Amino acid sequence: MENKARERELLLSWEKGAVLPREFYCRDTVQVARELLGQVLVYHSPRGVAGGVIVETEAYLQGDPACHASRGQTPRNRVMFGPAGHAYIYFIYGMHYCFNIVTAAIGVGEAVLIRALEPLCGIELMQERRRRSDLRQLCRGPACLVQALGLDRSLNGAPVYKPPLLVYRGLAVSAENIVVTTRIGIKEGAGLPLRFYLRGSRFVSRP
DNA sequence: ATGATGATTAACT
């Protein structure tokens, strides 16, 4: 398997790396969105561990019409206004969940949407949850990765720097390996260069 | 109380 060697390499970097500290997220949201590429998102679910390398992100900013927080605080978006480094998980289209990490200072409603992962661990479990065996179809898309990892509403507001949700430091990504483009699935604020993905990754939701 | 809508996905043509 060509994937085996790759998986081993990634798993090694994950095991050696440290968990990204809370402070990592208390910064400029675009910067965090870029730097999250290459890091490893892991969820220790009751059924087992699953996770992968973050290969695609989107930034949602204050004053950005596409941002859930742009029209003030509501019960749904309240965790966006809370401390950085916590999960903002919301329900959409009557059947899907999306996973974000809150960024910036308290009171500033900004976050990074995680749009795709390169599967790394818990692959059999993810294949079962997704009812698909193809690695490329496991975590390709924001709602897909949530389903693959087994995330749900109960994790809304949970920190991502301690169990059961963890983001580990992975491989560093240079600026030339980050593609900057427009976000997907929004009406207002389309056209803003706030989507980021790993150049050449076959695991992004859309090139 | 009601109605419009959505940071999607899978399965079509």
Place this chain on the structure above:
DNA sequence: GTTAATCATCATG
């Protein structure tokens, strides 16, 4: 490229 699936959330009355 098009569309059905499916409902919590929010603005409005």
